[in-house]
Amino acid sequence: MKHQQIDQFAARLAADKRAAVYDGSKSGYDARLRALTTSYTAPDALRRLAGDIKQHTVENLDTYLPQAADRLAANGAQIHWAVDSEEACAHVLRIMRENNATKIVKAKTMVSEEIGLAPYLEKEGLECLETDLGEFIIQIDHDHPSHIVKPIIHKNRREIAASFEKNGLGAYDDDPTTITRRARRHLRHKYLAADIGLTGANFVSAESGRIVLVTNEGNSRFCLAATKIHIALVGIEKILPRDRDLALFLNLLARSATGQQLTSYTEFIRGPKSPGQPDGPEQMHVIFVDNGRSEVLASNCREILRCIRCAACLNVCPIYRQSSGHAYRAVYPGPVGAVLTPLLAGKRFPELADLPKASTLCGACNEVCPVNIPIPDLLLRLRDRGKQEKSEAALAASPPMGEFAILASSPFLWKTAMKAGVMAPLVPTFLMPAAGKTWVRTRGLPAWRGGKFRKWMKNRQKH
DSSP: OOOOHHHHHHHHOOHHHHHHHHHHHHHHHHHHHHHHHHHOSOHHHHHHHHHHHHHHHHHTHHHHHHHHHHHHHHTTOEEEEESSHHHHHHHHHHHHHHTTOOEEEEOOOHHHHHHTHHHHHHHTTOEEEEOSHHHHHHHHTTOOOSSSSOTTTTOOHHHHHHHHHHTTSOSOOOOHHHHHHHHHHHHHHHHHHOSEEEEOOSEEETTTOOEEEEESSOHHHHHHHSOSEEEEEEETTOEESOTTHHHHHHHHHHHHHHSOSSOSEEEEEOSSOOTTOSSSOSEEEEEEEOTTHHHHHTSTTGGGGGOOOOOHHHHHOHHHHHHOGGGGOSSSOHHHHHHHHHHHTGGGGGGGTTGGGSOOOOSHHHHHOTTOOOHHHHHHHHHHHHHHTTOHHHHTTOOOOHHHHHHHTOHHHHHHHHHHGGGGGGSOGGGSOHHHHHHHTTSOOOOOOTTHHHHHHHHHHHO
16 A cells, blocks of 8 residues: 655655654643743633634634725835735845845745745845744755744754754864854844845734844844845734734744744834834835635635644644644645645645644644634545545545445444454454554554443343
């Protein structure tokens, strides 16, 4: 039986990589649990409230998105709209060309990863430097992030030290403090030499037009301190209706993502600098990016647009912990990626239709989600879509269920199978169906315990 691609990747994953991903994700989950339960007596009620607010916003995006754009424009920002990744990258390139800019310093933004901005600009002979420490390491290694919040969760400090030495950032030294200081020293003059600072947006208030950025390294503030132009890449789903909603979402985001009460730096940006401000960007460009989100909004999986990119679902997911983010073959890994990636792929959905099957459907992702996304339900809907479209990727490693359907729909056959089930552990492997052979290759069958309920019920009826 053909294996799913994610299973094949997990089987080849080096033990040290698996251990790094497991330890990093588990520590994130533990920190989240402590932060929420010590701060709030009813965190689930807050999750449900946040989910309702985001769902309301998504379903009324035709009202809130223009409102946010109008407020930003009134604050002095220039608004651009991008239907797809190519148009989004073209907007950034045009802004650079119009201002004779050649260097961008970039804060962490998943949308820029999604549209492939850095390689696009590099092909045009322009410099686009990552300033988030994890993303910077990914960039100099020509690697890809494997986690939404912790992009180098799959690396250890020895690999990072070797990478710094290879790229001329100092002799080998795997002391974390030394690594951080060397990155700081390298990046500091880059901020001063850059023409443009580029960020994403964690949230955008439709009420005031404020863009909200949260970081723990302060790199977004450095990106905007010396540059004359600020470009913000914003997914159209990042809108919140009111400023007051930010109190709820900022508290949930920090606790769910990193286990903090609040991130180290939280910035509220209304627009370019005012005449009375001593420094800051003189121009602000906001590029609202669709890139398939409208199609997602029109689908039966629109709830995924509530996502605030906290990665709590990655940290708790047993599949992610064993396979790493790279197994998902896309920018968004883990449970959220298993839903979002195939949806954003558009016509390429059949190629990625196996991802919704990368789940045990245990429901842990839904339980930890700060905006209460019903991820298991969405995975089932996408599995059904993959089957209806007869995607080869979706059907891979799927055992035929016709025989089981016959068995399960006949009381006589089912009772017979229950009685014969005690013999299952004695069946030789070579006589097992393909699905059974795959199962016992890495695990043993448990002791048979079936039939006891029926015996109990039969005896109870007698008495």
